[in-house]
Amino acid sequence: MVVQAREGRLTTSGTPFLVATAVPAERDAVARAFPGPAREVPLPGAVLHRTGAFDLLAVGVGPAAAAAGTATALTAAALAGAPYRLVVSAGIGGGFAPAAPVGSLVVADEITVADLGAETPDGFVPVTGLGFGTVTHRPPEALVRDIADVTGARPGTVLTVSTVTGSAERSAELLARHPRALAEAMEGFGVAEAAAPHGTPVLEIRAVSNPIGPRDRAAWRIGDALAALTGAFGKLAPVLERWNTHDPR
Ligand SMILES: O=C(O)c1cccc(C(=O)CC[C@H]2O[C@@H](n3cnc4c(=O)[nH]cnc43)[C@H](O)[C@@H]2O)c1
Numbered sequence: 001m002v003v004q005a006r007e008g009r010l011t012t013s014g015t016p017f018l019v020a021t022a023v024p025a026e027r028d029a030v031a032r033a034f035p036g037p038a039r040e041v042p043l044p045g046a047v048l049h050r051t052g053a054f055d056l057l058a059v060g061v062g063p064a065a066a067a068a069g070t071a072t073a074l075t076a077a078a079l080a081g082a083p084y085r086l087v088v089s090a091g092i093g094g095g096f097a098p099a100a101p102v103g104s105l106v107v108a109d110e111i112t113v114a115d116l117g118a119e120t121p122d123g124f125v126p127v128t129g130l131g132f133g134t135v136t137h138r139p140p141e142a143l144v145r146d147i148a149d150v151t152g153a154r155p156g157t158v159l160t161v162s163t164v165t166g167s168a169e170r171s172a173e174l175l176a177r178h179p180r181a182l183a184e185a186m187e188g189f190g191v192a193e194a195a196a197p198h199g200t201p202v203l204e205i206r207a208v209s210n211p212i213g214p215r216d217r218a219a220w221r222i223g224d225a226l227a228a229l230t231g232a233f234g235k236l237a238p239v240l241e242r243w244n245t246h247d248p249r
Pocket residue numbers: 022023025026060061062091092093094095161163164165184185186187209210211212222
């Protein structure tokens with residue numbers, strides 16, 4: 001959905017799906033799944049790229065930027081009376097070996113923030129253990145299954161971190177705390193937190209660009225991951241367009 005000022009009046013038009021990526025290269029990889037050029041629509045602090053049923057938005061890196069950008073787009077849509085049906089956090093990510101190799105796809109059945117909480121003498125305590133907030137958002141189960149089937153993405157937990165994991169020790173620590181984790185990235189939880197107050201369902205899909213562990217930026221296969229992301233959206237778009245929001249499991 002977008003709001004446009006024309007001759008001093010606000011006009012609205014609806015688009016059902018919002019896709020939030022971190023960077024423009026990821027947004028453009030998603031856009032390549034759709035025919036024709038995207039139309040650019042300005043929002044406060046960001047530009048929506050509208051293509052067919054999808055509004056694509058590069059929100060910036062990290063959960064705070066993701067939440068701010070997503071909230072802006074969702075709120076603009078809601079105020080214009082044409083709320084989004086679904087928001088998708090999409091992009092590249094790190095994969096836990098051997099479950100999620102470079103070039104593979106992961107779809108989140110849980111979107112979990114991994115580093116929101118407190119260090120204590122007994123170890124890390126999540127923010128929920130301190131009596132606050134939430135640490136996990138769950139996408140619609142049946143939709144996750146359908147997307148996994150059609151794209152070949154593996155379903156599992158996708159962690160949101162504010163610091164990219166850079167050591168074997170940290171990777172092992174995260175896996176010990178989250179044994180179902182397949183991937184980590186930096187935006188999913190922020191996107192989901194923004195969607196929650198709107199009651200908007202959320203998905204997260206990641207194309208694995210690098211293994212999680214000791215930092216080796218030269219080994220990131222960003223081009224391969226972006227190509228996998230384009231392929232995934234080509235296959236999942238029809239599934240979303242058929243998706244019945246009256247039964248949003
Ligand atoms: O340099 C480029 O050409 C380029 C193209 C597309 C994306 C990038 C990014 O650096 C994206 C940053 C984005 O990627 C996620 N990410 C990827 N790997 C990891 C990881 O191992 N741990 C955490 N996050 C990861 C993350 O969501 C970043 O926002 C560059």
